Amino acid sequence: MVALRSRSCARPEVKIKAAHDRLFPRGVLRLLEKERMRGDFARALTLLLLCTSVCVLCAWIAADCGLLGLRAVGHARRDSPKTFRALLALPAAQGLPAVPSATPGKTQSGANGTHAQSRGRNATSWSPELIQDGVFWSERLEYLLPCAFTEERASAWRDGVRGRRVVALEPGCGRPSNRLAVFADGSRACVRYGISAEQVQGETLSYYLATLLGIGNLPPLALSRLEPTGDQWAAVRDNMGALQWRATSVVSLTEWIPGLSGAVVPGPLRQGGEGLHPLREDLRAKPVAELLELLEWSDLIAFDFLTANFDRLASNLFSLQWDSRATDRNVSNLHKTPGGRLLLIDNEAGLVHGYRVLRMWDRYHAAVLGALCVFRRETARRVSRLHRLRDARERLQALLRENEPLAPELGFLSDEHARILQSRIDLLHEHIQRCREKYR
Numbered sequence: 001m002v003a004l005r006s007r008s009c010a011r012p013e014v015k016i017k018a019a020h021d022r023l024f025p026r027g028v029l030r031l032l033e034k035e036r037m038r039g040d041f042a043r044a045l046t047l048l049l050l051c052t053s054v055c056v057l058c059a060w061i062a063a064d065c066g067l068l069g070l071r072a073v074g075h076a077r078r079d080s081p082k083t084f085r086a087l088l089a090l091p092a093a094q095g096l097p098a099v100p101s102a103t104p105g106k107t108q109s110g111a112n113g114t115h116a117q118s119r120g121r122n123a124t125s126w127s128p129e130l131i132q133d134g135v136f137w138s139e140r141l142e143y144l145l146p147c148a149f150t151e152e153r154a155s156a157w158r159d160g161v162r163g164r165r166v167v168a169l170e171p172g173c174g175r176p177s178n179r180l181a182v183f184a185d186g187s188r189a190c191v192r193y194g195i196s197a198e199q200v201q202g203e204t205l206s207y208y209l210a211t212l213l214g215i216g217n218l219p220p221l222a223l224s225r226l227e228p229t230g231d232q233w234a235a236v237r238d239n240m241g242a243l244q245w246r247a248t249s250v251v252s253l254t255e256w257i258p259g260l261s262g263a264v265v266p267g268p269l270r271q272g273g274e275g276l277h278p279l280r281e282d283l284r285a286k287p288v289a290e291l292l293e294l295l296e297w298s299d300l301i302a303f304d305f306l307t308a309n310f311d312r313l314a315s316n317l318f319s320l321q322w323d324s325r326a327t328d329r330n331v332s333n334l335h336k337t338p339g340g341r342l343l344l345i346d347n348e349a350g351l352v353h354g355y356r357v358l359r360m361w362d363r364y365h366a367a368v369l370g371a372l373c374v375f376r377r378e379t380a381r382r383v384s385r386l387h388r389l390r391d392a393r394e395r396l397q398a399l400l401r402e403n404e405p406l407a408p409e410l411g412f413l414s415d416e417h418a419r420i421l422q423s424r425i426d427l428l429h430e431h432i433q434r435c436r437e438k439y440r
């Protein structure tokens with residue numbers, strides 16, 4: 001059969017028939033012929049099955065590639081209005097408005113947006129200058145936006161939470177591996193148990209990077225080690241067992257913030273929006289509360305760019321490819337406090353995981369940053385300092401060690417990831433400088 005099969009692949013057919021006749025008697029040949037036909041049929045059937053499988057596989061891969069962004073790349077090349085780039089395209093610089101001289105007001109820190117209301121957050125429009133030095137939100141506007149969670153407040157929360165006993169672990173913090181911890185005094189925190197170590201690392205390092213940048217829109221965080229016999233966890237030892245939480249694992253606790261609501265992408269960053277830049281005519285007419293939210297969005301974009309966190313704005317806009325109403329929906333991992341402040345939760349995709357999959361998401365992070373040319377002055381100042389001194393790694397590690405006794409157990413950025421962080425700081429700094437030149 002092997003010989004026959006190899007011959008049947010040979011050409012021309014006439015030669016094959018002659019060879020058969022010479023080598024085999026007629027009866028044997030008939031038998032062989034039957035066998036051959038049966039074989040051909042079996043082979044044809046196999047071939048047919050193979051083709052069908054390949055077709056099904058191709059169709060599946062095509063659909064999946066679309067989901068993974070290959071379709072987006074194709075769209076981007078054709079500049080369809082649904083492309084990510086088109087969504088976030090900045091208009092070319094036109095004439096520059098006259099920027100009156102700065103009228104600085106001291107930026108203060110407060111808690112959770114309450115000062116902001118008394119400072120005029122509810123005013124219907126903004127009369128003083130809105131942008132200073134070309135690309136910075138005015139200091140008077142910043143004055144209305146005290147830090148949502150100051151370092152002092154976060155530090156006091158950490159000190160307190162470390163000594164509290166957990167009396168219940170309940171649902172209420174997302175996926176089953178997260179738990180809402182209720183403490184003996186009635187206070188609460190979200191516990192994140194990492195299936196892989198990089199989750200708690202990403203969450204924690206992102207939190208401290210935000211602190212380093214002076215971005216106070218993340219709920220206070222503290223690390224804790226799961227000690228089933230220790231004071232903090234003993235009362236919920238059985239629950240921990242049922243959850244299959246490994247003893248001695250390091251988990252993150254984040255302060256539970258009551259009364260959260262959803263947050264959507266603001267107009268300038270939506271489909272068809274022109275991006276957030278100083279020349280937008282409509283900014284001045286916006287109610288102050290909306291301007292303050294845009295100011296927080298500036299920080300959000302800068303922060304998610306640095307951490308390469310795809311699990312917020314980037315993924316929301318990315319979804320537009322198959323869900324044209326994606327930007328009408330709440331952005332994942334973003335909430336508003338009752339005081340109207342943006343709250344960036346679930347930052348575990350930042351820095352570690354985000355850097356690992358950077359190749360896939362970088363163009364989207366870059367596109368989002370490309371849509372932003374207005375910055376909070378303090379954030380830009382701190383980025384510029386980290387750029388100049390090239391000490392992002394050392395400062396982040398020092399801050400972590402200072403505040404977290406469990407820092408050595410958590411681990412830190414690898415050399416490669418520390419380099420990526422520094423290079424993203426450089427990129428953000430350069431982007432801010434380019435905006436300054438453009439809108440000077």
Ligand SMILES: Nc1ncnc2c1ncn2[C@@H]1O[C@H](COP(=O)(O)OP(=O)(O)O)[C@@H](O)[C@H]1O
Pocket residue numbers: 172173174175178190219254255256257258260333345346
């Ligand atoms: N610190 C918090 N304060 C209040 N609610 C929270 C907090 N963290 C998480 N939640 C609630 O849990 C939900 C899921 O949180 P998230 O951390 O994104 O979980 P997941 O890991 O499942 O994505 C949030 O949408 C919010 O309702």
Ligand SMILES: [Mg+2]
Pocket residue numbers: 174332333346
């Ligand atoms: Mg989440």
